[in-house]
Amino acid sequence: MKYGVAIFPSKKLQDLANSYRKRYDPHYALIPPHVTLKGPFEATDNRIKEIASKLEEITSKVKPFSLNVLKVSSFQPVNNTIYFKIEMTNELETLHNSLHGEDFFNEKSEFSFVPHITIGQQLSNDEHSDVYGQLRMLDLRHEEQVDRVHLLYQLENGSWTVYETFRLGEE
């Protein structure tokens, strides 16, 4: 079974992200707008309790923090994903590192962590320049509090279901 760990932002920010995802993101119907902390990883069905208890340990040590949306950005030339860029914070870095360290299945991340909310992906080069050209000008500044993260699992159709919520800074 595939698992992942993510933050779901407020309804306000999700609605804004969805107004773009609807047109530009083929994953629109599979998962609500989110900040990925740990991308899809395989674990056997009965390991979910172990995963959940490790996550509880990790999240209990991180205090609620401010999530700042900075601007629209793009991963080009690596790929044609367009996203809301989120300001890096100590808390995001700690969560990401803990979820990719020795205590959490020791699955190191191949990429450096760029916190973001995807709003478009799998775009052709032309679509990408067109859409990015329009959206990069947007004044998106937005700040909100994050006080929880979610553990999800993936169904056969590719969609994600929340298994559990973890409140930050709580034992």
Added chain:
Amino acid sequence: MKYGVAIFPSKKLQDLANSYRKRYDPHYALIPPHVTLKGPFEATDNRIKEIASKLEEITSKVKPFSLNVLKVSSFQPVNNTIYFKIEMTNELETLHNSLHGEDFFNEKSEFSFVPHITIGQQLSNDEHSDVYGQLRMLDLRHEEQVDRVHLLYQLENGSWTVYETFRLGEE
């Protein structure tokens, strides 16, 4: 903002439900397969913490229980919804009653509670007889444990995001 309370069954049961929902349920992309404990209700944005704390109180008093799928059934003649019928248990009844009682916004349910997982809805009469005629014969017997319920909120596009998970029988 609109809220709801639901149980998400195991991946196995969700995958099975989705194999039908994909074709017969227009809500397929808006929410994973679920058992509704309290249907959509309005509350102001800042009431969510109050709602969550009431839910915590309610769910702490109910022990984990067995969820039994009995058969495929239909709400006809009330409407053309086809569903997996779930066996009523004391725990389901207690959860439902607590979520519709005086302690929980005092919003009485108009309908008697029939626990179910919808697999088809908004079907024409012909589709309904056709699909129900085929599915009512299925031997669906399935049993699993339920140890958590979820509080969700609805986005502007109609999809649902999990706000919080509550484990049954835990303070």
